[in-house]
Amino acid sequence: MSPLPSRAVVRDVIDRLTVVATVSAGVAVAAVPDLRRPVLTAGGAAVALAVGAAVTRLRALGTLAVALTTSSVLLAAALDASDLRPVQVVAAGVLLLATLAALERTETPLGRRLGATTPLVVLRGPAASRLGVAAAAVGASALVAATAAQTVVPSVGLVLGGLAAAVAALVLTTRAHRDEPAIDGPDVHESLSGRVPGDGQR
């Protein structure tokens, strides 16, 4: 078996460094300009977990790192909302997305498995649809942040309405990803053995 290509090793190292860098940047965005002990503690733990996830490739560590990064932003806002400007929140969201992408690449087994070919991308969807959704998400985040920064007359109804809308969005989104019943169709083994007539075999 040929040795692992050096390009794959370099890419893997870059992905691991990206995990640590994006988590550190997310924590830094949350922590500045006013350094507070709870935020620093949560942020420090997030960075430590990110290093652990980058080294061990353990999914659980990666998930904890993401959760703690999010928590450090939440803590910063909860302790003093004036410290966190809208651009910081949006930047934290973008960095979280980058962390998720880097974590995913790091957790994927490196290069080829023993005794197998190099994984090959035989089909790729249009880039516009992939990037379009991410851009829309960041745009929506910016819109919400800008709206939240407006000076409006505070009213209980407004606050409650906004929060109820957020909760409703969360519930609806979760329902959109609820596990559906199994699809009625040939499973892999049936198809391969040719026991299912008319399953598309030509």
Added chain:
Amino acid sequence: MTSTTLALRFTATARLRRLALVAALTVLGAVVTAHGELLALAAVPLVLLAARPRRALPTALTVSVALDPVRCVEGDQLRLTVHVELPDRAVDRVEAEVDLPGRTTAVPLEPDGGRASGWTVVPTRWGRHRVGPLRVRVVAGGGLYVAPLVLEVGDVVVFPAAAALARAVAPRELAAPLGEHASRAVGSGVEFAGVRPYQPGDRRRDVDWRTSARHGDLFVRQYAAERAFDLVLVLDTSTDAGPPGSSTLDLTVRAATGLAQSYLRAHDRVGLVTFGGPLRWLTPATGPRQLYRVSDALMSMRPDATERDAGDVGFGLADLPRSMLPGRAFVCVVTPLLDDRPLAAVRLLLDRGFAPLVVDVLTNEPTLRRRRRERARDELALRTWRMHREALVGELAGLGVPVLEWDGEGDLTGALKHAMRAGEPRVRT
């Protein structure tokens, strides 16, 4: 190329769970602390999750896999192509990888239309190998879902690369009446064999006018008769020593393939006997079909430890049918000479009136262990082993059997010719 439509069963990826976690944490944090601005952070995962609902995922995928050709020789290049079809391109990407048999390399095919669609597979060891399964991974929903698929590819038959043999050489004493080898008997061939005085009934065109003019009497040319050659390959399959690809069994198979190809091409008859493992034989025959039979028999050769360790059972060679070893057949024993059994086989062949040639295919010596204490013991064992092999070769030489060393690289023709002459001193030189 066969197409198979497979149902896709998607499972949530870590990305989906993490986005849901971030969204839930943020919304919860915003509600608990009553900070609406935190919802800006929740907007990112919420939009990503809402934009890719589960019902938008594709339900089936059509995959075509083709391996061409499915029969090849060691070192040949095979094309393994994968083609994926989706009703609409509602996926992020489709990745594929294939499990390969040992000592097989694969490089992606040159991109055709911007994307590589398969591999060039190069098997470097003979045998019947299973290529696959093909593992396909469909990533959809912006990386939120993944569906793994497993698809069988097929078997490939890799024939051993033949040993280099420029031409088929044969001894001069040949029995079969029809063939392509010039024998020492006078006949109606094309190779000049000598001149003799003219006798009534000789053809006028055979008169050698130059010799006749010199001697003042008529002389006619004589030609060597063209006869066929019976070659019986006796292969020792008891051991497979050495690194894969150049092990003793690999060299044995390659030597046998080269010899069989060359002599069958010259319309000779070739037979095959394997000993050491299960005794198998193939009665000598000629023609392209025999080459396939020989190749097929060689493909199933593997060392059989059970029979090897069962003690000296005479290899069963004594029980071979008489038609298997026709009189005046040339017997070539291919063996790594690692124990006394080839010697016993040679003795048996000599008793039956054959003059065998031994081709020694052992090219590597055992490696020594590194630790000093073990190394000293190993060196002693190695010396004993070398002496045993030398004694074996010496004993074969004492029996008048030539031993030809072959490392898998050189041309066997010259060495074979030399060995045939050494083995049969009666042949004309």
